[in-house]
Amino acid sequence: GRTNVIKLLLKRQDVDVNRRTPNGRTALHFAARLVNMDAATLLAQADGVNVEARNNIGMTPLALAVAQSEVKSVAYLIDDLKFDIHTRDDKGRSLTLIAAAHSGIHMLKELLNRGFDVNDKDSEGKTPLVHYAE
Template sequence: MSNIWIAASDNKIDKVREYIESGSYTANSKDPNGYTPMHAAASYGNLDLLKYLVSQGGDINIQDSDGDTPLHHVETVEAAKFLIEELKADFKIKNKDGLTPAKYQEEEDEYPELIEYLSSLEKLGTLPAMKTGIGASQSNLELPNGERVKMYLSKDSDENLSDELIQRRKEIESIMNDDLTEEQKDEKLRSIILGVVSGNVHQLKESDGPESKRQR
């Protein structure tokens, strides 16, 4: 027996499209447990299908009966990055147990790289509130590895910094000095921080080896 949830899990885009175009289901149709095609596509890393579902009105932050969003059920960093960076999934939403995607994955304790990525992003909590100019930005914005923007903007001689830190400081200084709106500055700073997160995950991958795969 087939339905849209199975088709979404199996990455059968044509079949999913057929179900939606027939009017029998939508991208947000829930089974008895509140599970949707969005959850299925995210869980199995079917990213092209997920993008299609969003184009058909799929809610990237839709919650099932447990309060889990599609992001709670991703199993790879690639999928998490796609949901957050491309589809703008909210990584701060908590399920009925009070767990964000990061905390949920910590409890599952199966994917260290994914845990590192999601946990690092939670440290971006001050970024959306950064609306009071450069002073607040310097003091409030903490990078995922514990470093602060203020350090990058310090007057220390470049000879005391690594090439990477020098480059990152120049990027941040450029953003702060450009004639940009606070929203534009936020977005550019977010990109830098996401780069730091990706770097942390890459280092973890090299030290710990490949992720295990959750048994289905």
């Protein structure tokens, strides 16, 4: 299936694993957002890959998965692929704040259960509680 195609493409010397779409997403952004863990693993381990690539609003693949409320994908990216949990987007939002701004309760609970800071602030001084109260 798709995994075999990704393997084939990644074997090519001329493949650009960090190639971006017009909105700044890489293949890894899509794999993380769509909970395609086989693809995410292959892409994250590819030579020259930038696992911290940011889309046009400053979100890494992990941050995008948080924004899409993909709990399984986020757990996999953090636990298995060891993605940077201290990433912030262009608005200075941590993963907890991205969850508060874009996701449901399940994603926020997942992050808080992992010890993420409930009182973290973005560049405007907003906490997760403020985001939910807005």
